[in-house]
Amino acid sequence: MRVAVMTAPGEVRVEDRAEPVIAEPTDAIVRLSATCICGSDLWPYRGIEALRKPRPMGHEYAGIVEEVGSAVTTVRPGQFVVGSFFASDNTCEICRAGYQTHCVNRQPAAPDGAQAERVRITLADGTLVPLPEVPPDDLVPSFLAASDVLGTGWFGAVAAEAGPGKTVAVVGDGAVGLLGVLAARELGAERIIAMSRHADRQKLADEFGATDIVTERGDEGVARIKDLTGGLGAHSVIEAVGTQESMLQAIRSTRAGGHVGFVGVAHEVTLPGMELFFSGVHLHGGPAPVRRFLPDLLDRIVSGRIDPGRVFDLELPLDEAAEGYRAMDERRAIKVLLRP
């Protein structure tokens, strides 16, 4: 079958590889209805994250179960499933507390890559959430979004304690940040400030529920947020980039006692202790426990309440994955959906 493989920074090829097979009794094989490229895939693409050997790419998936291992009891062939990028047993104490990405048995859900025609999913019972019926094609992008980018933006909003009466600011206008805007709206935030300087992303932020757009960044961006919040800063700030500048921008845009939800992978961040101490903010984030939110998110998609698939503004055949990476790297596309 066809799989997208990163062979070196800036280089992605779609290769023929062996069909996935059940390796553990807890595995499932899923035929992908759609897959996609993640912002985090750009870290090794840009050489910021080490790539020691060719890597089959992709960790976002939605599709039809074809086969399950002998120990799998909660999903069966023929079901349409969505799962998180980290596999979890969903039974340990950490999972039960809602932190499935930190499950004591955590492992990559798609160790052989999900930018492919088929994918082997580990710990299928704990990881996959089946839909009651196979959804219509036009909903597939939204279900695919739930696998990571929606769940990550949602976690950012939950970690930032977005909710009624709150002013929420969102640092980062990538797909995660935009879906953070949507999540903040769904959680009932009163005011949602999207920080973006790109017209196409501003437009989507508007549609997802942003009430204000701030184009400044860094210190000027912080000053604008203060201006808009009576000098105090936002109650809740979602950090969806993962750089030193964006993290400090998020902390400095938050009022004392407020909450920063950080979901951008903090690759090049070191936080100064004294500044954090005197900021008085709450800080919470990390790899999103998407599994916690999936049942709720899938319900909202099925009911038509949310349409997170709109973040996919470029759709390509899987064989053109390389062009998808280029488009995201050059910011020509917000997020690229690949059709196997």
Added chain:
Amino acid sequence: MRVAVMTAPGEVRVEDRAEPVIAEPTDAIVRLSATCICGSDLWPYRGIEALRKPRPMGHEYAGIVEEVGSAVTTVRPGQFVVGSFFASDNTCEICRAGYQTHCVNRQPAAPDGAQAERVRITLADGTLVPLPEVPPDDLVPSFLAASDVLGTGWFGAVAAEAGPGKTVAVVGDGAVGLLGVLAARELGAERIIAMSRHADRQKLADEFGATDIVTERGDEGVARIKDLTGGLGAHSVIEAVGTQESMLQAIRSTRAGGHVGFVGVAHEVTLPGMELFFSGVHLHGGPAPVRRFLPDLLDRIVSGRIDPGRVFDLELPLDEAAEGYRAMDERRAIKVLLRP
């Protein structure tokens, strides 16, 4: 009147200075029943925090109001009062949210020093909490503790979300850490692990409610906490030191989804972003909004439910402040009470 003044690192003198006078209509003058030396006073004493000119010391106070400014309406001469080290208006949006140490009108409560016979307190209405009657002398140390060290330990426990069913670990066996143990017990924690290698402090931790003592620190300390918590880490960790080692020890001792409450002034701390990201902990702390907790804390002291004054294991006349600093610097005393 007599005031303790730090003239250089390692040098404290008790000098004669002018009696304090009402400088602003919102001021009050308080005759101190007792005052004390704070762990944070040791930062300039040890030369870690800059001391540009001689500094009248002290920010913890309890005593009898002697005079109030014309704008003061909620306290009157003759009342016994306790207040926080930061003055706050207690009416702004930040104060109403419980973050009085970040009040938009925040200022030092005792700008001319509180290791003295009398102290000028700023923003008296928002800062001071009067007792219904003057308490007996034997309760004065506990009320004095409420001014900072109890309120700070309490905030550490609240920020760490100590509560029923929780295992709480406390990093730091100074007065704040020990009162963090007491706070965790009062908040209903199931298990409280005090990290201490000093027999006298272990004993007090026991009396305040510790269920376990861990003597290891650093990586070994983290390993012991993991051993005691089924490999997962504590639900709640109070960080009451403020060094890089203690902060990392606190984060690493906390399970994913758990809470770190950090109240040690983070002088020499830089947090690695990737470690924080993948830890999955909640981080909250900073200068404790003691004013939020004072009414409740004073009630608990009046009723005899808690006895936080026990952290004072050395009592000296104000004139012997220099010996008090030496005793705390050399860790011969946990916390020193000074009698004016």
